[in-house]
Amino acid sequence: MMNRYLAITLGITLVLASCAGDFTPYNEVKSLRILALQAEPPNPRPGQTSVLRALVVSPDNQPITYEWSWCPAVGSANAGYPCLLDEQTLRGELNAVLVGAGDAVPTYDLGTATEALLAHAISPLVLKTACPRLIEESAGMLTEDCTQSFSVYLRLTVHTANETVTAIDKLAWQYRDDATPNQNPMVTSLGQVTRTGYDAFAKDGTTLLQRNQRVTVHADIPETAAQPYTMASGQAAREQLLFTWFVDAGDTEAVRTTFIDGEVTWEVATQNDWNLPTTDDAPNAAARLWLVVRDNRGGVAWHAAQVTLQEAP
Amino acid sequence: MNSWFLLVLLGAQMPLAETAPVAEADAAELQAAELSKAPQQTKFVEAPYPPEAQRQGLEAEVVLLLEIDERGLVQAATVLTPAEPAGLGFDEAAVAAARQFEFEPAEVAGQPVAVQIAYRYRFTLTPVMPGPTAPPPATRNFAGALVERGTRKPLPGVRVLLYQDTDVTSQAFEARSDSLGEFAFYDLAPGSWEVRIEAQGYQTYVTRETVTAGEAVVATYFLERLSYNPYDVLITAARPRKEVNRITLEAAAIERLPGAAGDPLAVLQNLAGVGRPSLGSNDVIVRGSAPEDTQILVDGIEVPLAYHFGGFRSVLPLAMVDSLDFYPGNFASDYGRATGGIVEVNTKRLAPERPHGTVDISLLDAGIYVETPVGEHASLALAGRRSYLDTVLKVAVPDSAGIDLVAAPRYYDYQLLATYQPAPAHALRLFFFGSDDRLELLFKNPAELSTQATNGELAASTGFYRTILSYDFTPSTTMKNELRVASGRNKIAFNTGNLMFDLNFYTAQVRDRFTFAFNDKLDIALGTDILFLKTDISTRLPRLALEGEPESNTDRSQLLSATRNNQISWTPGIFADFEVRPIEGVVALPGVRVDYFQTTQTTTLDPRLALRHQLFESFTVKTGLGIFHQEPAPDETDPLYGNPDLKPERAVHYSLGAEWQPLLGLNVDVTAFYKVMDDLVSRSSRFTDRGQGPEPLRYDNEGIGKVKGADIVVRQHLQSDLTGWLAYTVARSERRDSGATAFRLADFDQTHILTAVVNYQLPANWEVSGRFRYVSGKPYTPVLGTTFNNDTDQYDPIYGRSNTRRLGPFHQLDLRVDKRWVFDTFIVAAYLDLQNLYNHRSPEAVSYSADYTEHRAQRGLPILPLFGVKAEL
Incomplete structure (x- = not known):
């Protein structure tokens, strides 16, 4: 009986213990990548519209095309998060709760611009009521609990001439107008730590760094970026932040750093070492x-x- | 003659001097393979030499058939092969003497049984020693004791000869050691005497002692065995007795197997029908079944954790193990709640004649074992072991590693075994054992642990203890009752970042088996097997992957938290086994088992049948058919994680085979098997309504599976310098998931499994053994693409069809060298276990880059030398 749980323990431990080996580190950008998606606001209240943005990098600066879409019910990660509920069915189910409610459903196709908009336009009451039926209708979807909020999934597929990548993001549509809003964090600047203090990198890219040197880089972020909030259990907490440091040359000491209140200090979390490459x-x-x-x-x-980058003197 | 009587062809070793009639022994060779101990002669009575034969100077040999009862007394002695020439009185003299012999009784599973043995009695003329006949004893002036070198075991019945040659006279005297190994001479003339001691199986011992007038010489002589290899005394039950397949490994054989480092359970991988688990695991994969389908028992009681850290080392040291029984399928009805196989560890049969013990030191851990007699009827053994990897790693891991080893990794285990047999009919055993494993790491950068880590801690701990009380009551040779009462606790906890579970199980189990030999044609065994569990669980996990599925996604948005306290589960079972012998050579073993599973509220009925027919003396055919049930895993029936309406999984085992002994000591065993599984827990996309609206079913019992294959075992019995076996299994294991139309390969499908084990004993207590293994690569599911998950900052793989790719094969050669140094009062043994001798790093898994665009085979360990030392005191 315990073997199954022991297998989990071992499996997770082994995965954690396994090293990346000779593979390209996660944070070294060598091909077309979607590094992040952002919804502003991230957890919209009823009536709000989120602006969807993406940080997409093509190392060789090829033209990129965007395809935005959303879906209220997706399948498993192992299957690539397929959309399990088509628009017509969704509208039909919502109309079954409240006649005309389905008309507020945004089209799944959100366009091909670099940014997209998605409105939280459906009545929360209708969503909450229809949710169990939607779950059944889209058998196999991830979300089974829609009592707190209604999760929808954003999908972005980007193409260059020879590469295609897809990203998925989950957006929680709040049911209540007075729900504590979450705000996206903000990064003021990136720079290096010197003997005299912090020097932000010049916006025009003219900051000179010597090749084959290690530079301590720092992110200038207000500590208020880690917002206080109340957990579902009612307990007060402070947001945990995860910093991922991507580079297209050299490598970094840590792929990611993290701020955890009481565990990791802000100073440690916002710094990393960048090992600059040779020519x-x-x-x-x-x-x-x-x-x-x-x-x-x-x-x-x-x-x-x-x-x-410049050669060392 | 009752059902326990077994035919044993044994030439008992009798240490006698060349001047006496000799009862000479061949190495033990058993037809009744289930003996755990051969009869050992404790009293020898010399037959009077027939006068006429002595006058004519004739020597002869008589082969007797002795019937030895459970007390070791000779009940009957008859002549199997008469002496040549006949008519001189050799046969009669041998029979008369043999009736006065006494033995330590033979044993089956630690219980004395009556046996028949063939006993060779040789009459050899004694050369007439010159010199006068010794006068009647008056003064005891030379006394001594004979003990075995290294073990200090007394040597009874050994002849001690004294010679003295002077210018004037030559004298010779002889004495025989008594049951304590002691001897004495009287009224020896002062002077130097040559002492000559010869005993079968021991090196001849020659020394000189000086007898001084008015003083007594007291000496202890340590006789060195010709070989201290445990195989010399090994009685292996390689052939199944009744079941279609049962393989028994004795502790002595386990210790010497290369590649297992003396681990009692790691040797299972050398057996036919057992697949190779992943690197670092010792999961028992039996005939294509999942590891959780095979039950591991200690003295009939289920144990939750057989290994430290899931496969690092068995929680029971070899010193506490008597033997290991392995049933790859078609096991009898007294075993239940498993659809794969059964592994039963039989703890040591204590019979210490004096306090002694061992200290065992290896690269992984150090252990101590002590056993001692307590009075005449009781014995006690204690053992403990602790790893020191944590100490080594703390030194080895540099500060720059970014990890603090808080407790990493550490394990220990402990055992106490007490036996008490106030009378032959009553045998009590108490076995208390447990283990504790702990691993605790602190990542300085928690983000390296997980993108969703809430702290840098990675902690895992497992532990359990069991108390097993056994009472065997054998009121007669036809009746026996075996009662086992066990209780204990299992605990496993894991915590890393956002994932955690903390499981506590309080368990009790009662097994009782009553055996009755109804008549010559029928034995009956009735029993009950009741398992009780009280569970306290706290978890925060995603839903777990099932067999055939890739690892589950650990997105924290999919984590489920559950707390279950005081969950009570009763699983009572009853069984009946019959052994029917309708005609000579035919044994039928019908049985039936009924189990009630409270968790699933299901009662199952498992009829089973095994048949054996000995067509010729050396050829037996066998077949088996049976139904087996087991419960789903706890999370699968949990209302939050799974489906509480699941029912037990079922398997039907079919097997057909033959055993052939073409040559003495050589056995060939071929078994074809077919296993059909249904009601397998499978992922479901359907919904159900339990009165609160539609909810996902998550799992159903619509999965089915089948395994077909054959085991072939060629075994050279352990009676010569060269021993070993070849085991080969060919099999195909498939599953069909709920809603699927086609079968797929099971996770545990391994087409070819070949193991060859060879052991060669060299002089001077050297021993070399080797093992070669070839196993088909494991199936795996290919990754076809990825989706970047913005929530977790990771790529989620998109998988193709389950298990449609296969890793390259595993093959490895292991070599082990053992050497024993024998001192007067102790023995030091050392081994070097060279694993993966030709340094082939077999593929173990496929590893991927973070975005899954790169992949390569994860290779196994390179050549790995393991060294260990054991002192036997």
Whole structure:
């Protein structure tokens, strides 16, 4: 009986213990990547419209096309999060709760611009009432509990001439107008820590850094980015932030850092070491650094910086 | 003669000097393979040499058939092969002497049984020693004791010869050691005497002692065995006795197997029908079944955790193990709640003659074992073991690793075994054992642990203890009752970031088996097997992956929290086994088992049948058919994680095979098997309504499976310097999930499993053994693409059809060298276990880059030398 749980323990431990080996580190951008999606606001209240943005990087600067869509019920990750409920069925189910409610359903196709809009336009009461039926209708969907909020899924597929990548994001449509809003965090700047203090990287990319050196990079973020909030249990908490440091040249000491109130200090969380490449490793003089910040309630922000690499004297 | 009587062809080793009639033994070779102990002669009576034969200078040999009862007394002695020449009185003299022999009784599973043995009695003329006949004893001036070197075991019945050659006279005297190994001489003349001690199976011992007038010489002589290899005394029950398939491994054989480092359960992987688990695991994969389908028992009682850290090391040290029974299928009705196989560890049959013990030190851990007699009827054994990997790792892991080893990884286990047999009919055993494993890491950067970690802690702990009280009552040779009462606690806890579980099980189990030999043609066994569980569980996990599914997504938005306290579960079962012998050579074993599973509120009926027919002396055919049930895993029936309406899974085992002994000591066993499984728990997309509206069913019992294959075992019995076996299994294991139309390969499908084990004993207590294994690669599910998950900042793989790819094969050669150094009062043994001798790093799994665009085979360990030392005191 315990073997099944022991297998979980071992499985997780082994996964955690396994090293990346010779693989390209997660944070080294070598191909077309969606580094982050952002919905503003991240958890819209009834009537609000979220602006959907994406941090997409093509290392060779190829033209990128965007395809935005959303779906209220998706299948498993293992199957690629397929949409399990078509628009017509969704409208029909909502209309069954309240005649005309289905008319408020935004089209699933959200366009091909670099940004998209998604409105929380359906009555929360209708959503809450229809939810169990929607779950049954879309057998196999991930979300089974829609008593607190109604989860919808954003999908972005980006293409270049020879690459395609897809990202998924979950958005929680709040039922109540007075729900405590979450705000996306904000990154003011990226820079390096020097003997004299903090030097933000120049916005025009002219900051010079020596190749084959280790630079301590720092993210200038107000500590208020980690917002206080009340958990579902009623307990007061402070947001946890996850910082992912992407580079297109060299590598970083940590792929990610994190701020956990009481566990990891703000200073530690907002710093990393960037090992700058040699000319052999990265002939381009320009090197880019992206920092993506996620809070544990769906908030996302990012900041990009570019520096110029020079040979050591 | 009752049902316990077994035919044993045994030439008992009798240590006698060349001047005496000799009862000489061959190495033990058993037809009744289930003996756990051969009869050992404790009293020898010398037959008077027939006068006429002595006058004519004739020597002879008589082969006797002795019937030895449960007390070790000779009940009958008859001549199997008469002496040549006949008519001189050899046969009569041998029979008369043999009737006065006494033995330590033979045993089956630790219980004394009556046996028949063939006994060779050789009459050898004694060369007439020159010199006068010794005068009647008056003064005891030379006394001594004979003990076995290294073990200090007394040697009874050994002849001690004294010679003295002077210019004037030559004298010779002889004495025989008594049951305590002691001997004495009287009125020896002062001077130097040559002492010569010869005993079968021991090196000849020669020394000189000086007898001084008015003083007594007291000496202890340590006789060294020709070999201290445990195989010398091994009585293996390689052939199944009744079941279609049962393989028994004795502790002595387990210890020497290469690649297992003396681990009692790791050796299972050498047996036919057992698949190879993942690296680092010792999961028992039996004939294509999942590990949780096979039950591991200790003295008939279920144990939750057989290994430290799931596969690192068995929780029972070899010193506490007597033997291991493995049933790959078609097991009898007294075993239940498993649809795969049964592994039963039989704890040691204590019979210490004096306090002694062992200290065992290896690269992984150190252990101590002590056993001692307590009075005449009781014995006690204590053992303990602790790993020191944590100490080594704390030194080895640099500060820059970003990890603090708070407790990493540490395990220990402990055992206490007490036996008490106030009378032959009553045998009591108490076995208390447990283990505790702990791993605790602190990641300085919690983000390296998980993108959703709420702290840097990774902690896992497992532990359990059991108390098993056994009472065997054997009022007569036709009746026996075996009662086992056990209780204990299992605990397993895990916590990392946002995932956690904390499980506590309080368990009790009662097993009782009453056996009655109704007549020569019928034995009956009736019993009950009741398992009780009280469970306290707290979890925060995603729904777990089922067999055939890739690992579950650990997105925290999908985590489910549950707390269940005081959950009571009763699983009572009753069984009846019959052994019917309608005609000579035919044994039928019908049985039936009824179980009630409270969790699923289901009663199951499992009829089973095994048949054996000995067509010729060396050829037996066998077949089996049976139904087996087991409960779904706890999470699968949990209302939050699974479906509380599930019912037990079912398997039907079919097997057909033959056993052939083409040569003495060589056995060939071929078994074809077919296993059909239904009611397997499978993921379902259907919905149900339990009165509160539609809700997802999540799991149903619509999965089915089938396994077909064959086991082939060629075994050279352990009677010569070269021993070993070849085990080969070919099988195909498939499943069909709920709603699917086609079968797929099961996770545990391994087409070819080949194991060859060879052991060669060398002089001077050296021993070399080797093991070669070849196993088809494991199936795996390919990754076809990915989706970037913005919530978790990770890529989620998109999988193709389940188990449609297969890893490359595993093959490995292991070599083990053992050496024993024998000192007067102790023995030191050392081994070097070289695993993966030719350094082939077999593929173990497929690993992927973070975005799954790169992948490669994860390779196994390179050549790995393991070294260990054991002192036997």
